[in-house]
Amino acid sequence: MVSPGIMQQGSLFLHAMAFGVALIFCYDLLRIFRRGVPHGTVWIAVEDMFFWLISAFVLFQLMYEKNDGKLRWFVIMGVLLGMILYNVSLSRFVVRFGSFFFRLILRVIRAVIMGIVKILQFLLKPLGKCIQRTCRTGKKSSRYVKKQLKKLYKTVKMGLCKL
Incomplete structure (x- = not known):
């Protein structure tokens, strides 16, 4: 039998991984937009700054709701693991095909x-x-x-x- 505390932390880890996947998917959408509508380095920096600020606030919200605001390193590791798994497996194809269809549109x-x-x-x-x-x-x-x-x-x- 697994204790409820361990179940809750396992669920939090899976939520963190899903958040990492969603985070990189949203960044891929931003990359697709950049390929379809090229713009300068300054705008890319501004977009990245806002993207990562919003991502940090959403991650804080996730940790606040699911773990009472306690900073747990396994949550951050779950986000990183989700980001890495998505980036290695699907990101390349999503950006390639998404860019093709966006340019076509x-x-x-x-x-x-x-x-x-x-x-x-x-x-x-x-x-x-x-x-x-x-x-x-x-x-x-x-x-x-x-x-x-x-x-x-x-x-x-x-x-x-x-x-």
């Missing part, structure tokens, strides 16, 4: 938005001609409108290319 979104931009260009082209005919200054106004529309198009295109 981004490409589809980009294609749809570019299609909408092309349709808007097609629809707004007669508007430029109409403005050219009705304005007093004619060419000057149409050049201005055309220039503004071209700036807008380039801004949208550059923004989409950064995705």
Whole structure:
């Protein structure tokens, strides 16, 4: 017969391992996002800082609820063991396939938005001609409108290319 104290600590160890697996899985989601939307070192550092701060608070919450806030090294070892087991076994595949699908989704979104931009260009082209005919200054106004529309198009295109 196993004592209830040992059962409770065994359950806590398994919860800690599950937390370690969930923690690295969430970090893998962050890595997938970084591969799909690349950004600089400063933003990566800021993301990591917030991720690990939030993780520390959640780990503290786990220890507070399950073990009355007592610091137990086997809990930290359980978290580390869960992190290592997940990282060695599944992490590589999750990041690889997750990145592939995330990039695929981004490409589809980009294609749809570019299609909408092309349709808007097609629809707004007669508007430029109409403005050219009705304005007093004619060419000057149409050049201005055309220039503004071209700036807008380039801004949208550059923004989409950064995705």
